[in-house]
Amino acid sequence: MNNKTYLPIGTVVMLKGGKKRIMVIGYEMQYVDDKGVKQRFNYAGCLFPEGLINTNEVLLFNNNQIEKIYFTGYSDEEQKQFNTKLLELINKQLVPNVNNQNSTTLGEPNLYSNDRPQITQVNSTNN
Numbered sequence: 001m002n003n004k005t006y007l008p009i010g011t012v013v014m015l016k017g018g019k020k021r022i023m024v025i026g027y028e029m030q031y032v033d034d035k036g037v038k039q040r041f042n043y044a045g046c047l048f049p050e051g052l053i054n055t056n057e058v059l060l061f062n063n064n065q066i067e068k069i070y071f072t073g074y075s076d077e078e079q080k081q082f083n084t085k086l087l088e089l090i091n092k093q094l095v096p097n098v099n100n101q102n103s104t105t106l107g108e109p110n111l112y113s114n115d116r117p118q119i120t121q122v123n124s125t126n127n
Helices: 077-092
Strands: 012-015 021-032 038-048 057-061 066-071 118-121
Touching (some): 021 077
Antiparallel strands (some): 012 021, 012 066, 021 038, 038 057
16 A cells, blocks of 8 residues: 555545545455455445445455545544554555556446446355
């Protein structure tokens, strides 16, 4: 990641070529594609203002795909400390980040053009 910080949870952004705003809901999500290749994305998000409509779909995207920030989420000392710890952990990771690659859309094809976020199924288990 080029920036030394992550955008806070709740930040609302527009991705390059996007038609809908996205709200940040998580960080550094790992995705395993159909070929078993692990990828890491800087952010997990959901559509704004709709929110997470389907718990099985999450938008995955990278910092370099963000075109505009509409609103920056809440940040305090706890969030700043979390950001520092997250950066330390990421620097130790061996899972490749896909910042320099285009991602693919598995959902709505007309929502994004280039540098699309990954829309992935989140498998939940009933314990």
